Amino acid sequence: MKLNTWAIAIGLCIATLVPPCWAARHEDPIQSFPIIMIRKRYVTNCSWSSEQVRMGGAEVSTYLVGHGGEHDATVRYTLDGDYANKYEMFEATVGFKDNTVDGRGATFEVWVNGQKVASKGPIISGDKPEKIRANIKGAKEILLRIVPEHYNDTLNALWGDPMLCTKYYEDDTITTVSVHGDNHNFQSAPNSFKGNDELNFPIPLYTGTHEFILHYEYDAKKQRVDYKITHTNAHPQVGATFTKALPKEQTP
Numbered sequence: 001m002k003l004n005t006w007a008i009a010i011g012l013c014i015a016t017l018v019p020p021c022w023a024a025r026h027e028d029p030i031q032s033f034p035i036i037m038i039r040k041r042y043v044t045n046c047s048w049s050s051e052q053v054r055m056g057g058a059e060v061s062t063y064l065v066g067h068g069g070e071h072d073a074t075v076r077y078t079l080d081g082d083y084a085n086k087y088e089m090f091e092a093t094v095g096f097k098d099n100t101v102d103g104r105g106a107t108f109e110v111w112v113n114g115q116k117v118a119s120k121g122p123i124i125s126g127d128k129p130e131k132i133r134a135n136i137k138g139a140k141e142i143l144l145r146i147v148p149e150h151y152n153d154t155l156n157a158l159w160g161d162p163m164l165c166t167k168y169y170e171d172d173t174i175t176t177v178s179v180h181g182d183n184h185n186f187q188s189a190p191n192s193f194k195g196n197d198e199l200n201f202p203i204p205l206y207t208g209t210h211e212f213i214l215h216y217e218y219d220a221k222k223q224r225v226d227y228k229i230t231h232t233n234a235h236p237q238v239g240a241t242f243t244k245a246l247p248k249e250q251t252p
Helices: none
Strands: 032-034 041-044 046-049 053-055 058-060 063-066 073-078 089-096 105-112 115-124 130-135 141-148 157-165 177-181 184-188 191-193 196-198 209-219 224-235
Touching (some): 041 046, 046 073, 053 089, 053 157, 063 073, 063 141, 089 105, 089 115, 105 157, 115 130, 141 157
Parallel strands (some): 115 184, 177 224
Antiparallel strands (some): 032 157, 053 058, 063 157, 073 141, 089 130, 089 157, 105 141, 177 184, 191 196, 209 224
């Protein structure tokens, strides 16, 4: 979908304190720490590794990866002791491991003290990975969640180089938009497409052929999009093809 004319689209060989590549932007270097090194953690349907893996054509040295199946992939960290009140920002690259089969989709969520503070997705396998950043000031507990779009979609979904950082700052090179509608709320960074800004958003998949109509309102000042999707079942017979359609006035 577009903001001007929307289209419907379906090893550990590092020190405990690692200066990030963007530290030079600040007078005081920001220190970062790989979150997988925190021992107080509870893991469900995922695992962590310090072996290098390719993600979007680039190497990541530490990562959390989903195992597939029907459930969310989650890892919960407790920040106490030496970690208490030390870090202000969580940052990672999210997406899928290279060579993942096409068609998998997942949303990546960051929860702090029981509240969702950041989200990216749904991201589809084969898409370019995205950066996610969350304010974790005062965090006692951090939950990282990968929510699958369909069965087995967390398989090979990655949190690449997930880090805790000692300072939080807004990235002025990335403009994010808050997207709300149809029980989906998430942050997304628009991508350039044919001279317009494009955002991905979830489309429900039903058996048969359907026509979808998108109604949206974009508040540029608030950087917020509210949308609603309606559909009609054109050909309900089993085996009918799944089609995508736009109202004429919204066709690019």
